[in-house]
Amino acid sequence: MRDLLRRPVWPLVALLLLNLAVMPSFFAVRLQDGRLYGSLIDILHNGAPLALAALGMTLVIATRGIDLSVGTVVAISGAVACTWIASSPDPASPGTALTGIGLALALAAALGAWNGFLVARLGIQPIIATLVLMTAGRGLAQLVTDGQIITVNNGFFAGISGSALLAVPLTVVVAAAVYALVALVTRRTALGTLVEAVGINPEASRLAGVRSQSIVWTVYVFAALCAAVAGLMISSNVNAADANNAGLWLELDAILAVVIGGTSLAGGRYSIAGTLLGALTIQTLTTTIYSVGIPPEVSLVFKALVVILVFLAQAPKVRALMRRRRRRRDDAPPPAATAVPAETAGSGR
Amino acid sequence: MDRSALVEMTGISVAFGPVQALQSVDLRLHPGEVHALMGENGAGKSTLIKTLTGVHPVDAGEIRVRGEPVAFAGPAAAQAAGISTVYQEVNLCPNLSVGENLLLGREPRRAGRIDWRGVRRRAAEVLGRLHLDVDPSSPLGAHSIALQQLVAIARAVEVEARVLVLDEPTSSLDASEVAELFRVVRRLRESGVAILFVSHFIEQVFEISDRMTVLRNGRLVGEYATADISRRQLVSAMVGRELEVLEQLDRAPAEPAADAEPPVLAATGLGRRGAIEPVDLAVRPGEVVGLAGLLGSGRTELARLLFGADRADTGELTVGGRPVRLRTPRAAIDAGIAFSPEDRKAEGVVADLSVRANIVLAMQASRGWMRRIPRRKQDELARRWIELLDIRPADPDALLGNLSGGNQQKVLLARWLITQPRLLILDEPTRGIDVGAKAQIQALVAEQAREGTAVVFISAELDEVVRLSDRVLVLRDRRPVAQLAGEDVELDRVMELIATGGGARA
Structure with a gap:
């Protein structure tokens, strides 16, 4: 029980069980037209953009940074791809869609490099540096779309979120592939350790010869690329680019996912698996709000309550309190590591 | 029980996870005495101090102050019992004045507002008692580290401290500053304060202390009167082995042909x-x-x-x-x-990285992140160097x-x-x-x-x-x-x- 509480699995499990109680068919998955359908599949499908954004955020946070521009990059990437497709002479061809996607990714990489430049090169505090793009970038997206919602009708582009690979939605496949790739790269190379070293003690890392600047630079570019892919998924889902609302506040959900996953905002040690759990938890929470039928006007309050509950349960002080209560209930006090009372202190001898 | 002891700690044990930091350690502090706590790094000095000052709870053992058993819930409780601590690094606010620092958090008040004139008067009084010639309204940061240290001590004794813990107070001071510090310490000793003094400088310990307790590997080696123990005995009590390592290193000068x-x-x-x-x-x-x-x-x-x-x-x-x-x-x-x-x-x-990761960090950095040092090689390097340099604990997975x-x-x-x-x-x-x-x-x-x-x-x-x-x-x-x-x-x-x-x- 204690282990379960320490790991961030239980909120997800609890939410899923709540859904099951409300709707017994919640876990049902069916195959239709070569694609899987069901509430669980929806959670994965709808959660893919957040999971990707949170993955990029994890590495940024591990280097002691933060990236507030994630949501904006989502909007920009959708805007660039859709505008390119809509304004091209051949708006339905796969080639046009591919070029648009390529443009969106390239621009996102450039924006990530800009963030990296401000943080790594100029030494501006990450929260300020990325705030610049967070606010200015929405303007950029509106400039691209000319303030309009751009709708596209391109089968290839729609396929990003609409098609399936071996019955699994492509969004889920892509997100899973990126997670697997990052897990592999950080484990098989020294990147993971060096990212952590830079996050834990930047100056010591520099003096040990770690190329901190390029590592920091890399993670911001990677975070922007993740956000861009998320943006393509989101705009493909609705076949439109909404510069004002696409990815709005996504960076905050991404940060929340990272924190629920157990990565400290102070940087250093991080957990990719934890972030994935965090993202799925947040998405499941959103789904729960609909499935349990929580009125929309209190949905944010409900979300806030769940988040507070999760953090309280993870807080060391609360955990210590619960341990002590459990021990008292068990009526068999083992040598206490944290308790001071004189009666337990005497029992150790 | 020793009637004259102001603080009596007996059988103190503390563990951090699997690491037994202290095992059944005793410490007695007497009023009007400077008591040195000696031991190598990792001997458990800091842990013992922190149990006395309420930072760490004890797993086993008893702390008595003036004969009464106590269990401090935190540093504030220890301070309320008259135990004050001055740490190695000065924990004061350099941007505030000397007087504000002295009385921070316990300023004299009048009708709910801080009585600034009272602050200055009280600060001057405290400084005067220690014969420190400082203007209480000057910013603390304008003074030397040594003086800041003395202000920290003055702050510690301002609360009518009966026990003063000085953790490595002299490590960043020069000789004349140390003399000044010792003058203050002696004055406090005369006024009946029990002082626990931790230092690596053996000469200073012999100069100032009346009694000492030696720890090694979390265990008590013994308590000695300073007058009864020689430097050599003290060092071997701390190190716990004969001192072949300390023998004069006779370095042959570099080859004269080196010029070529x-x-x-x-x-x-x-x-x-x-x-x-x-x-x-x-x-x-x-x-x-x-x-x-x-x-x-x-x-x-x-x-x-x-x-x-x-x-x-x-x-x-x-x-x-x-x-x-x-x-x-x-x-x-x-x-x-x-x-x-x-x-x-x-x-x-x-x-927050392991000993192993820290050992290979520079080598890994110069290879670049693409070419990770294979895990087996890392383990081998870590094991070899842990053994070669006698790093303790000998655990490559321990966090540095x-x-x-x-x-x-x-x-x-x-x-x-x-x-x-x-x-x-x-x-x-x-x-x-x-x-x-x-x-x-x-x-x-x-x-x-x-x-x-x-x-x-x-x-x-x-x-x-x-x-x-x-x-x-x-x-x-x-x-x-x-x-x-x-x-x-x-x-x-x-x-x-x-x-x-x-x-x-x-």
Whole structure:
């Protein structure tokens, strides 16, 4: 029980069980037209953009940074791809869609490099540096779309979120592939350790010869690329680019996912698996709000309550309190590591 | 029970996870006595202090104050019981005035507002009692570290402290400042305060303490009256083994033929405005060059220039005869230079990574992130160096932040030695670490030099510099004063040069 509480699995499990109680068919998955359908599949499908954004955020946070521009990059990437497709002479061809996607990714990489430049090169505090793009970038997206919602009708582009690979939605496949790739790269190379070293003690890392600047630079570019892919998924889902609302506040959900996953905002040690759990938890929470039928006007309050509950349960002080209560209930006090009372202190001898 | 003891700790045990930090340790403090707590790094001194001051709860054992058993829920509870602590680093606010710092959080109030006149009066009173001549309204940051330390002590005793814990109060003070501190400590002793004094400086302990308790590996070795114990006995009680490691390191001077070889590193007119005036320095293979000088003399600044940690704005550097520009530490590392910085915690230790990861960090960094050192190789390196340098605990998976200062230093040395540098720059590698580890590190430096590594050695302890170095560059007020070689490398000469700058000689 204690282990379960320490790991961030239980909120997800609890939410899923709540859904099951409300709707017994919640876990049902069916195959239709070569694609899987069901509430669980929806959670994965709808959660893919957040999971990707949170993955990029994890590495940024591990280097002691933060990236507030994630949501904006989502909007920009959708805007660039859709505008390119809509304004091209051949708006339905796969080639046009591919070029648009390529443009969106390239621009996102450039924006990530800009963030990296401000943080790594100029030494501006990450929260300020990325705030610049967070606010200015929405303007950029509106400039691209000319303030309009751009709708596209391109089968290839729609396929990003609409098609399936071996019955699994492509969004889920892509997100899973990126997670697997990052897990592999950080484990098989020294990147993971060096990212952590830079996050834990930047100056010591520099003096040990770690190329901190390029590592920091890399993670911001990677975070922007993740956000861009998320943006393509989101705009493909609705076949439109909404510069004002696409990815709005996504960076905050991404940060929340990272924190629920157990990565400290102070940087250093991080957990990719934890972030994935965090993202799925947040998405499941959103789904729960609909499935349990929580009125929309209190949905944010409900979300806030769940988040507070999760953090309280993870807080060391609360955990210590619960341990002590459990021990008292068990009526068999083992040598206490944290308790001071004189009666337990005497029992150790 | 001892009637006269003010504080009596018996059978104190504390464990951090699987690590038993203290095992059944006793400590008694008497009013009007200075009691020294001695032990190597990792012996459990800090843990014991922290149980006394309410920072750590005890797992077993009893603390009595004036005969009454107590269980402190936190530092505030300990303070309320009359136990005050002054830590090594001054924990005050440099931007506030001396008086505000003295009374922070307990300012005299009048009608709910702070009575500033009362603050000044009370502060002057407290300072006067310790015979400290300071203006209470001057900003704390304007004063020397030594004086800030004394203000911290004054703050600690302002609350009618019956017990004062001084944790390494002298580590950043010079001789006259230490004398001033001791004057205050003696005054407090006369007024009946029980003082617990922790220091690595054996001479100071013998000068100030009446009684001492020695810990080793978390266990009590014994309690001694200072008058009854010799320095040698004390050291062997702390180290727990015969002192072969401490025997004089007889270093044969570097081969005279070394002149023929090009220096590993040669600096001509190397300097940086505001940090260090231009310096000429050459280090040959197998040679130990000491940098001697007081704190702030420019010794650290010079070392940082040699490593590219800061950029020089004048002068030239050659490595192995070829001119180089060290714009980053990375460039210096690629040229075969290693640097163990003075401020271990801020610039060396990656606390939340394992000992293994810390040991291979520099090697991994120079290979680049793509070419990870295979896990088996990492394990092998970590195991070998843990054994070679006697790093404790001998666990490659332990987080470096959980090791004691001396063991952290050894890990940092291992980090560089596995890269097989041609030049090893060591800035205060033995500061704040215990006798045993110190001797091991000195022996290691001598051995590296014997194997042909060039070494630049910096230490505030001049006898250490003199003992290890073939040549000594003396620095004073950010300027090179003289270079001594051969017979001239002698403690008195170095001290005289530091004191007078060589001007008063002849």
